[in-house]
Amino acid sequence: MTHVVVKAGLAALVALTSFGATLTGAAAAGPEYGVHVQYYDRDRGPPPRDWRNGPPPRDWRGPPPRRDRCDSWLAEDKASHMGLRRARVVDVSRRVVVVEGYDRRGRDRIVFANERGCPVVRR
Numbered sequence: 001m002t003h004v005v006v007k008a009g010l011a012a013l014v015a016l017t018s019f020g021a022t023l024t025g026a027a028a029a030g031p032e033y034g035v036h037v038q039y040y041d042r043d044r045g046p047p048p049r050d051w052r053n054g055p056p057p058r059d060w061r062g063p064p065p066r067r068d069r070c071d072s073w074l075a076e077d078k079a080s081h082m083g084l085r086r087a088r089v090v091d092v093s094r095r096v097v098v099v100e101g102y103d104r105r106g107r108d109r110i111v112f113a114n115e116r117g118c119p120v121v122r123r
Contacts, residue, residue: 069116070097070113078110078112080101087099094114096111099111111123
């Protein structure tokens with residue numbers, strides 16, 4: 001019977017000492033008070049942002065699209081305006097964009113340069 005009482009007393013002692021250790025660790029930081037003044041001058045604009053408290057906001061849209069290339073939708077649109085029905089892009093390489101479709105005589109293809117504005121290379 002004394003062994004049970006001794007073990008229960010030791011368990012209670014360990015529990016109380018660990019409880020005190022957690023309280024001292026949690027109370028390590030005290031409350032902080034301060035006065036922060038934010039100004040806004042209409043002539044100079046808002047104050048610059050300070051990102052010391054965290055990273056700047058991320059732009060989730062990614063980089064802007066490159067405008068020095070021929071987009072496939074633009075090549076298809078130009079081909080359909082040139083009289084090609086059911087125009088679709090079949091090949092895109094570093095230099096050319098090939099669009100195939102149908103005109104009055106049957107199947108046809110138009111080759112555009114892979115540059116800004118999609119200039120026509122060959123019909």
